[in-house]
Amino acid sequence: MRSNGHVRFMRISAQFQIRIAGAIAAALLLWVLMMGWMVASQAIAAYHQVSLLEREAAVATAESRVAKYRSGLGAVAGDLAKRQEFIEKSVQGAIGPLPQSLPSGTVSNSTEEAAKTVRKISMVLPEAAGLARIEQRQLAFIEALTRYADARSIRAETAMRRLGLNPGMVAASDRGAMGGPLIPMSTGPGNTLDPRFARFGASLARMSAMEHALVRIPNTLPANLDYISSGFGYRVDPFTGGGAFHAGLDFRGPIGAPILSAAAGTVSFTGTKQGYGNCVEISHGNGLLTRYAHMSRITVRAGESVGPGRVIGGIGSTGRSTGPHLHFEVRIADRPVDPRPFLEAMPHVFQEADTGSGLHRSAGSAG
Numbered sequence: 001m002r003s004n005g006h007v008r009f010m011r012i013s014a015q016f017q018i019r020i021a022g023a024i025a026a027a028l029l030l031w032v033l034m035m036g037w038m039v040a041s042q043a044i045a046a047y048h049q050v051s052l053l054e055r056e057a058a059v060a061t062a063e064s065r066v067a068k069y070r071s072g073l074g075a076v077a078g079d080l081a082k083r084q085e086f087i088e089k090s091v092q093g094a095i096g097p098l099p100q101s102l103p104s105g106t107v108s109n110s111t112e113e114a115a116k117t118v119r120k121i122s123m124v125l126p127e128a129a130g131l132a133r134i135e136q137r138q139l140a141f142i143e144a145l146t147r148y149a150d151a152r153s154i155r156a157e158t159a160m161r162r163l164g165l166n167p168g169m170v171a172a173s174d175r176g177a178m179g180g181p182l183i184p185m186s187t188g189p190g191n192t193l194d195p196r197f198a199r200f201g202a203s204l205a206r207m208s209a210m211e212h213a214l215v216r217i218p219n220t221l222p223a224n225l226d227y228i229s230s231g232f233g234y235r236v237d238p239f240t241g242g243g244a245f246h247a248g249l250d251f252r253g254p255i256g257a258p259i260l261s262a263a264a265g266t267v268s269f270t271g272t273k274q275g276y277g278n279c280v281e282i283s284h285g286n287g288l289l290t291r292y293a294h295m296s297r298i299t300v301r302a303g304e305s306v307g308p309g310r311v312i313g314g315i316g317s318t319g320r321s322t323g324p325h326l327h328f329e330v331r332i333a334d335r336p337v338d339p340r341p342f343l344e345a346m347p348h349v350f351q352e353a354d355t356g357s358g359l360h361r362s363a364g365s366a367g
Helices: 016-096 111-124 126-162 167-172 197-212 340-344
Strands: 228-230 233-236 243-246 248-252 257-262 266-271 277-285 288-293 295-298 311-315 325-332 333-335
Touching: 016 126, 126 167, 126 197, 266 288, 277 295, 277 311
Parallel strands: none
Antiparallel strands: 228 248, 233 243, 248 325, 257 311, 266 277, 277 288, 288 325, 295 311, 325 333
């Protein structure tokens, strides 16, 4: 520095210069941070504003949709009511009026409890009252169907017991081969099924098993009933003249007349048996078997499934026989039983004869 002809020198150290530079840099950094914070604050504020507007729009949309659904529940309930009415009329048209009551031990009646539920829903959520009434009607219909299935099961069981058969064993033996992955039914969380629907499923399965088993019990005349030439039990043997046991019924008829399966089953034997001549045996499950003997011809083969009334051959006189006829046996666990109760169990199978017997008797062929 020059002053009054004199020159003076000021020395600034490197450390002091660094401090000044640092201060300037710090000031610049602070300014940059402040500007950045201001920009970020404005961006965040703008974002919150947009989000708030979006939420308000969403709430408005949801409220409008709820209002729309509420106003439409009446139409939905009306459609469901029409469908339910169609189902009820279709079912009742096919099977007739459904039973309203059965003996104790069958399905309960939840009509009163369902009515209480409808009243409660009507107070808490009026717009859902129509749906609640449809549910009430649906449950009442399911219970009526359950009673119907139980009534048919009871009839089948009664018919079996009259024949001295155990319905549980007969139905169990007829279940056949079953399998596959478990796919549970569910009407709510936790794989739970309304007990009334579960009860209906059980009743329907029981009815199906009983009726399927019943059709496998002899119930069809195996031959044209001109007359029975020999009944079940002890008789005078046509060959020896002495007392003997006859294990079946003899249906007299012309050679070649059709012989019919007495029930649904599987042909377990075709061929010749000593004393029986040409013979067919049909297994009906649970140790129940029917035997057809003295045949002139056989039209089925072993392993074939047959239904009641299926032609399995023709009347003949083969084996130990005095003339053309069908020897018909019913066996349970290989023990012969009287076929008469099985055939007479079905209504109108036999007409009462003048002798008062359900089966005609007359002299003729025996074997």
